[in-house]
Amino acid sequence: MPGPLLAALDIGGTKIAGGLVDPRGALLHRLQVPTPATGDRHELMAAVTHVLDELARRPEWPRVRALGIGSAGPVDIAAGTVSPVNLPGWREFPLRSEAATHPAVRDLPVVLGGDAVAMTAAEHWRGAARPYRNALCLVVSTGVGAGLVLDGRLHTGTTGNAGHLGHISVDFEGRPCPCGARVCLEGLASGTAIARTAADSGWRPGPDGDTTATGVATAAKSGDPLALAAFDRAAQALAAGIAATATLVELDVAVIGGGVAAAGDILFTPLARHLSSYATLPFTRSLHLVPARLGTDAGLVGAAALARRALLAHR
Numbered sequence: 001m002p003g004p005l006l007a008a009l010d011i012g013g014t015k016i017a018g019g020l021v022d023p024r025g026a027l028l029h030r031l032q033v034p035t036p037a038t039g040d041r042h043e044l045m046a047a048v049t050h051v052l053d054e055l056a057r058r059p060e061w062p063r064v065r066a067l068g069i070g071s072a073g074p075v076d077i078a079a080g081t082v083s084p085v086n087l088p089g090w091r092e093f094p095l096r097s098e099a100a101t102h103p104a105v106r107d108l109p110v111v112l113g114g115d116a117v118a119m120t121a122a123e124h125w126r127g128a129a130r131p132y133r134n135a136l137c138l139v140v141s142t143g144v145g146a147g148l149v150l151d152g153r154l155h156t157g158t159t160g161n162a163g164h165l166g167h168i169s170v171d172f173e174g175r176p177c178p179c180g181a182r183v184c185l186e187g188l189a190s191g192t193a194i195a196r197t198a199a200d201s202g203w204r205p206g207p208d209g210d211t212t213a214t215g216v217a218t219a220a221k222s223g224d225p226l227a228l229a230a231f232d233r234a235a236q237a238l239a240a241g242i243a244a245t246a247t248l249v250e251l252d253v254a255v256i257g258g259g260v261a262a263a264g265d266i267l268f269t270p271l272a273r274h275l276s277s278y279a280t281l282p283f284t285r286s287l288h289l290v291p292a293r294l295g296t297d298a299g300l301v302g303a304a305a306l307a308r309r310a311l312l313a314h315r
Helices: 041-056 095-100 115-126 191-200 213-221 225-249 259-263 265-278 295-313
Strands: 005-011 015-021 027-034 064-071 110-114 135-140 144-150 153-155 253-257 288-291
Touching (some): 027 041, 095 110, 110 295, 115 144, 259 265
Antiparallel strands (some): 015 027, 144 153
């Protein structure tokens, strides 16, 4: 007889994805719709409901035992609320309880987590962090998110935001961060920051006119010194944050995912070089630095991993 399944939602600024995942972490079915990012709370929830409707029509749905939700944050897993920065229609929105009212979900446990924590859960369950007991997993994209695995267990903190590396200060005197602090890691290492650093230095895009971090990466791969310098600056900031975390909690590995990590050696080579100069204490020198493995599946597999974790905890 076919075994139980986990349902998953991955909610971000551009897409709302849904999927069905088996107990081994294999993504069996996936669908997505555009996120109505400028919509009000009702439009946003209607999009979530549509995805759940479509999932519930699948013949496998009766085998679903729990629903996991990974959402752009901030999130508060204690309250079950989300306040995504890029979705102004949701502020302290009770996403967990709203999803639980869906007719197909009503009798299921519903588990909420931040998108970076979901990615961490996915990489530890099925990806690059699987062999390690202590891991920092980062999503370096429009922003910088992160999550922690300590002593083999996902470490979420009370509100679900433990390991939020993107908003630690790495410079006392630079520009303020929108979060209210000064020179957060995200302001130097995100894709947005890389593009801004390159432009501020005088870099100009090629014939395709791509001014994003992807365009900067393309130029860096062609040897453009300003583009290379922008990635070097981001890598230095990431190295400082990773080394500080490794010093604080003793890490075995740092897993780097997200769109910026797709630059490959353009990011990883200077990152490894800077990390060797920041992670200098004996217990930090053996830290492994690896790319994430699950790619675009990480959000859904991670949301399912959060649901699986909750089910195992209540056995």
